Amino acid sequence: MGIPTVAIVTAPFVKAAQNVAEGIEGMAVRNVVVEHPVTQTGAVATEKAQGIIDGLVAALSATPVDGKEWPVVDVTKKSPRIAVRGTLNEVQDTFQKACWTDGLPVMPPTEESLEEMLTGTRHKPDEVIGFMPLQLWPATVEKVAINGIMAGCRPGHLPVLLAGIEAYTKEKDFLSSLASASSFAFVHVVNGPIAQEIGMNSGMNALGPGNVSNASIGRAFRLCVINLGGVTPGMNDMSSQGNPAKYSLAFAENEAASPPGWQPYHVEMAHAPDESVITVFHAWGYRSCPVRLGTPGELKVLVKEIESLWAADELGILVLVDPSPARTLRTVGMTTKEHFREWLYKEARQTIEYWKGTPVWQYRVKPEVLDGIWPREYLELPPDATIPMFSNSKQIRIVVLGGGTGNGVTVWNTSYSPSSASIDKWR
Amino acid sequence: MSHDPGVSARSKKEMRKEMLPAVYEALNPRGAMPVVNVTPSAPGLSDLKDKVVYVINIGKPYAEGLLGAIADLMSARFPGANVLHVMKKTAYYNDEPELWNEVKQRADAVIIGPKD
Numbered sequence: 001m002g003i004p005t006v007a008i009v010t011a012p013f014v015k016a017a018q019n020v021a022e023g024i025e026g027m028a029v030r031n032v033v034v035e036h037p038v039t040q041t042g043a044v045a046t047e048k049a050q051g052i053i054d055g056l057v058a059a060l061s062a063t064p065v066d067g068k069e070w071p072v073v074d075v076t077k078k079s080p081r082i083a084v085r086g087t088l089n090e091v092q093d094t095f096q097k098a099c100w101t102d103g104l105p106v107m108p109p110t111e112e113s114l115e116e117m118l119t120g121t122r123h124k125p126d127e128v129i130g131f132m133p134l135q136l137w138p139a140t141v142e143k144v145a146i147n148g149i150m151a152g153c154r155p156g157h158l159p160v161l162l163a164g165i166e167a168y169t170k171e172k173d174f175l176s177s178l179a180s181a182s183s184f185a186f187v188h189v190v191n192g193p194i195a196q197e198i199g200m201n202s203g204m205n206a207l208g209p210g211n212v213s214n215a216s217i218g219r220a221f222r223l224c225v226i227n228l229g230g231v232t233p234g235m236n237d238m239s240s241q242g243n244p245a246k247y248s249l250a251f252a253e254n255e256a257a258s259p260p261g262w263q264p265y266h267v268e269m270a271h272a273p274d275e276s277v278i279t280v281f282h283a284w285g286y287r288s289c290p291v292r293l294g295t296p297g298e299l300k301v302l303v304k305e306i307e308s309l310w311a312a313d314e315l316g317i318l319v320l321v322d323p324s325p326a327r328t329l330r331t332v333g334m335t336t337k338e339h340f341r342e343w344l345y346k347e348a349r350q351t352i353e354y355w356k357g358t359p360v361w362q363y364r365v366k367p368e369v370l371d372g373i374w375p376r377e378y379l380e381l382p383p384d385a386t387i388p389m390f391s392n393s394k395q396i397r398i399v400v401l402g403g404g405t406g407n408g409v410t411v412w413n414t415s416y417s418p419s420s421a422s423i424d425k426w427r
Numbered sequence: 428m429s430h431d432p433g434v435s436a437r438s439k440k441e442m443r444k445e446m447l448p449a450v451y452e453a454l455n456p457r458g459a460m461p462v463v464n465v466t467p468s469a470p471g472l473s474d475l476k477d478k479v480v481y482v483i484n485i486g487k488p489y490a491e492g493l494l495g496a497i498a499d500l501m502s503a504r505f506p507g508a509n510v511l512h513v514m515k516k517t518a519y520y521n522d523e524p525e526l527w528n529e530v531k532q533r534a535d536a537v538i539i540g541p542k543d
Contacts, residue, residue: 003530004469008493008540017542030468031542038490038541045492046499053500060480060536062471083455087448100456108451137458146456176520181543228458362488363518 006059008052010036016179016236030059095150099232102222102247106150117145120158121426129162130169134178134237135230139165144220147227151220156198157213160278161220162426164188165228167280168221171419177282178231181238185245187283187318187412188218189399191266192276194423195252202254204403207320207410218248221280245283251401257323258400261336265399268337269420276423281318281397284413285309291325292407294332299347302409306348307389309413316395318418319344320410322402337398345393353383476507478535483526484512486519490541497538 009017009031017031032055040048084094091108095101107113118125118141125142132139141162148161168174177184190200201211209215231237255264266277287305291298306317321329321340334340355378358365368374373391381387390396397418402408472478482498484490491514498512511533515523530537 002469003534003537004471005537005539007542008497008538010541010543013542034493034541036543038493038543041492046496048493049496049500053497053504056497056501056538057504060472060475060538079455079457079459081455083453085450085452087450089448091451091453095453095456108453109456110452110454114454132458135458135460137460139458143456143458146454150456173520223456227456230458230460359489360518363486363515367517 004030004060004062006030006032006056008038008056009033010038012036012234013238015234016238019236030062032056032059100223100227101150102219102226104219104247106223107152109146109149113149114142114145117149117153117155117158118142120145120155121162123162123426129165132165132169132224132228132230133172133175134225136175137228137230139169139224139228143228144224147223148216148220151223152212152216153220154198154212154216157217157220159276159423159426160190160194160198160217161224163278163421163423164217164221164280165224166421166426167278167419168224168229170421171280171416173416174280174282174419177415178225178229179236179238181240183239183241183243183284184415185243185249185283186221187245187281187414188221188250189265189279189281190217190250190252190276190423191255191264191271191279192423193274194276195255200250200252202252202401203257204405206251206254206401206403207249214250214252215248218250221250222246222248243284249283254323254400254402257404259323259327259330261330262326262398262400263337265397266420271420271422277420278423279418279420281412281418282415283318284415286410286412288408288410290407291321291328291409294325294328299332302411303344303347306344306411307350309411315416316390316397316414318412318414319396319398320401320408320412321398322406322408323400323404324402325407325409326400328407341393341396341398344396345388345390348389349386350389351383352378352381352385352387355387356383472536475501475505475536477509479509479511479533480505480536480538481530481534482510482512483530483537483539484514485539485541486515486517486521487541487543488514490543494538494540501538 007017011033014033032052034052084091088108092105095106121141123141127141128138129141130139144161144165145158148158153161195202198213200213206214225231253264258264265279267273271277287309289301289305291302309317329340334343368391369376369379378387480501482494484494495512498510502510515526517523
């Protein structure tokens, strides 16, 4: 804009600020660093401000150096096609030192393995799928394939990867969560015939290790985030604690074992049953609890677990229901996912005091009231009145998953809207 | 490695060669950063007298203490400047073009934050 601007940056975020400045045209690179956090008020805030006011004034009045303009940073970076020639260990060392991996060994992506991998799609290698968050670099079919090889994927997995990357690039809110200081991850759910074609696990231990398709697909998405989105912990991924789900979390819905009337997730979202679809859910933390007999006591535990997830302010939940409790729920009146959804919406509640006390009240929830997402009359209710946890029941997403031997219902806290893409398009 | 005395030294050498580690030409997995046309930063101001200085909170209410204090200190230090303390109406991850348009039209200098 041509206006001298100085940014206040807390110490742990200096590299992130520089990273952002490098990638954005015209972004001011005047930064003044302050100690983290910046939550102080009153006299303590004033003292902190006094500590940096001289630096702010100096930055705003900085004069050109030696008659030249403020230093220009050349941010064009070249990316050679061959990263390294070497033994397996040398490849691992190079990739890991460059922060191109998730910390685990990778399969070296070679021209031969790439040629084989690309047989999994009819799309051209240089086709741009979209612009990958966080850095919004163009994600091509070839680069997704390369990262898929690294993760251990096979050609049959490639359409799933390409569709998943399309889903990532469509949802702008993922950008914020990738950089957040909170510990977000992503859940990848596959529906439709392709799940069986490529041997994905939707049953026993589907959330755990052991299935090549689940593990490599989930892992490939994280490698794409790292290498095509340019996400680096401590540089622009500021997740303070991290999330183990970042390693890999992908599975298929157990459509075959779903009870009658419980439509697959993609059918609920208006896709045809024989269409293959991937949905990417933003995720945070989760709870697991047993639902064996469907008694009021058991269901109360489930509701309490949901209420403890801080779910509503983060825009919803993903409920993974094992086929066994799904059948049990059906016997107590929840003959469809919609019935179960409406029941959860009605039962999971919060007090007005809790609702107004959330850290995101000021900049998310209150604007949502003004936008009509929450009823305005809630603002007039007393602190101990209760309202639903969710602004609407559609924020409760339900997927059947598991081997049917247990009684688990696992609930993930999800933020933002999920993003879906057709896998068939990328075959 | 065979210890059969009947295996010739040449075949042992060939066997050793086969056991050497493979060499890979590993492709680069990174996406390509597009060319950025870098614009130099705006020149600094020698004096803030009669200038409009925006102190902008990008949408993090917990930082209002610090940013408010900065705005107060700027006003006190530069009584001839017009210091405006503004918090974005929306969350930090949402754009707010109307605010940037206002800043573009009115501001001579900007202090913005926090990046945290």
